[in-house]
Amino acid sequence: ILNVEQSPQSLHVQEGDSTNFTCSFPSSNFYALHWYRWETAKSPEALFVMTLNGDEKKKGRISATLNTKEGYSYLYIKGSQPEDSATYLCAFDTDKLIFGTGTRLQVFP
């Protein structure tokens, strides 16, 4: 059974702090690594789809890197804002998405 691990489970930061989370996955054949943001009472929102070793994606203050050889991806948020508060999920894409349990981020003003 493939296991996707995310750490930390939860994170509380002050507005303006930068933060990062880790997604660890089995280093085997896969199509992509997906990152999603899931706010309470909303649908999961796609952030990035990462496919290549060394891939780096950026969207505003959020960026992600992928290391397929060692089986991890990092998500960075620069200058966290209260609206960044959400659960951040990664998903390992084989022929189906295998999700981690997420990192719950709370940003306090």
Added chain:
Amino acid sequence: KAGVTQTPRYLIKTRGQQVTLSCSPISGHRSVSWYQQTPGQGLQFLFEYFSETQRNKGNFPGRFSGRQFSNSRSEMNVSTLELGDSALYLCASSLDSRTDTQYFGPGTRLTVL
């Protein structure tokens, strides 16, 4: 472009009943996947349909089934409901290829009493 829609949004059933959930994908998307979200297990893959064919299946009992229609709309059925089936059921649609982004609907919250 309209997003993924799911109906109903909330449902209460009793043990032993069956339930059908519906998902309408984004126009042009041919792949629809279903997921179950429970507090203890996180998001778990149920199955994926593409062009009316089940393309992949997760580790769920046969009580969970689905289908896809020619317009890509999909339904999921759970028969003989158990208390443990109480969960948020999400569907997601994508264009086709494995690396395409999946766009999620708002989910159906099923409560089994």
